[in-house]
Amino acid sequence: MPKSSELLSEQSEYKYGFYTDIESLNFGKGLNEDIIRKISLRKKEPEWLLEYRLKAFKHWLTLRPPEWADLDFVPIDFQEISYYSEPKPKDDSDKPQSLDDLDPELLKTFERLGIPLGEQKRISGVAVDVVFDSVSVGTTHTEELKKYGVIFCSISEAVHDYPDLVKKYLGSVVPYKDNFYAALNAAVFSDGSFVYVPKGVKCPIDLSTYFRINAMDTGQFERTLVIADEGSYVNYLEGCTAPQRDENQLHAAIVELVALDDAEIKYSTVQNWYTGDKEGRGGIYNFVTKRGLCKGKRSKISWTQVESGSAITWKYPSCVLQGDYSQGAFYSVALTHDFMQADTGTKMIHVGKNTKSTIISKGISSGQSKNNYRGLVKVMPKAEGARNYSQCDSMLVGDRCSANTYPYLEVKNKTAILEHEASTSRISEDQLFYLQSRGMSMEESISLLVNGFCKEVFKELPLEFAVEAVKLIEMKLENSVG
């Protein structure tokens, strides 16, 4: 049994920390118009998209990184990052025809990450788009999905194959002027996933994207766009890992969701980027802009996230509730350990009438980490009958970590009803001893405590994801307390 003074965490062996030695096509470090043109050319993009990128880049040059978050780190040198890296194709032809034709090293990598891609071994019931550094290297189940009219492919393919949809919605939820990292992403985004679910279709299987950062000194700037047409439904999952390195790496993504009348999108993330070592060296800087637009009446968007990785997390998955009677939800578990820092939360913007939002946030901090919830509930003047329920709970493990809650409210309509609850608790030696003295092992005790604390969020995750998330959190916490 550890003493309180030993409650300091010991970073577990990060089993996804390996590096795949694979030749890559890399544009070198630095960011300028040339690089952006090169990316666009490499992707054989239409002129309008290149222009969009260049406009975003010009705007980005006028911005400074946001400083309002409660994060403490050495400023990022954006000229020291390489903005494009793809596994070198065997010949100059386009993408391999079938996933079975992929470089065996890549197949092996994803198999090791638990995402078998080969036709025979695939996980049934979930379609996967896999993004390796700057490119999507393959998408499974696309043909099967096409039968239902569901489009699931990389965004680069979508630009060519479904230009009207992309043109109409890209940047419609997160404009490039939104913030510093959104502008950066709009300028240099290299790949990501695209989903379109047609009217009245309930997507028959879950869709998912797996993000892998591999190359050194390279940032990942992916962009995901999900459109659910009237009366449709889709369940979308996202996972991410990266090699273990002493240098920090930047991940600045954008995710845009659009739900039309009566459509529903559920978006779940298990984020497990490399966190840095126990002295705080290395790890991913995760600066992500995720936003969903409930554009149609009675549309629903929910974000569920388990944030257990990254040295720094800056992420506020939000909902704009534009359609009358639309609903937004945010369910989050954020775990920080060692020297990790997380500033995460959500924004719920009530625009339409009788809109409803729910926020459940659970922060667990251990070691010397910092874990902040930052959230905004905004009720616009015309949003009659808006309702929000927020609950923000923090759990501290040991006595050198910190947790803060910053709930902001802007209410411009008198009919709004808002409720907020918050709590802070501590996993103490006494609590663990209490459970152990009832016969439960250390593992069982932690699992019971964490499950109890996160129950409301875990129940929102698809079953296999929930099991995975529980295991992940348990493993990380076990190393923090024992």
Place this chain on the structure above:
Amino acid sequence: MLLNIEDLHATVEDKPVLKGIDLKIEPGQVHAIMGPNGSGKSTLSKVVAGHPSYEVTGGKVSFEINFKDTDLLELDPDERAREGIFLAFQYPVEVPGVTNLEFLMTSYNALAKHQGFPEMQEEAFLPFVKEKMKMVQMREEFLYRSVNGGFSGGEKKRNEILQMAVLNPRLAFLDETDSGLDIDALKIVAEGVNNLRSKDNGIVLVTHYQRLLDYIKPDFVHVLSDGKIIKSGGPELALKLESEGYDWIQ
């Protein structure tokens, strides 16, 4: 012999608290340990249960497991619990988000699995636990509230006795279970404990007051002072302490 403590020394934050305790407990016996504040009463029960904040610096504690004397100090707290040691906490801990039912069932099954009894799922466990709740007069709704969350002092203590009833320990330490209880709650708790007395198990009552001993008759009373047992006797010793205080011994 169920428990044999010999010359036990223990420290907390390098400060000696137990300074040579000797105590033997046979199956079927009830012992009361009394003593002024700071004499080491609570420490003794925590050391037997294996609390990590206390360091054993000398002596032996052996516990009979499968007819063999086993060095208890070698076992982790959860292993001790699975072998049948139970500590009713003076200050029961809250476990937010975990229902009492989940907690009791996980705990029961951890012991059952180790001791070779069939584990129980909710269907079988519910009637079993409800029966035990009657004994300590707890309403069913307590099963669905989080462990000790928002419980009154008396409810927490009754919840401890409920756990004891569910786990059926071979050796139970009740650490000031009577403190902070009104007379009705005290009677309920005492009745619960009396129901759990058997020829096979041992019970140790750690208490400040004679009051509890009016309801649970101990076989032996020990007086602890400055980390040592300075006097042992029968129930009459407790009565004498009640009327004359501790000064006459020291």
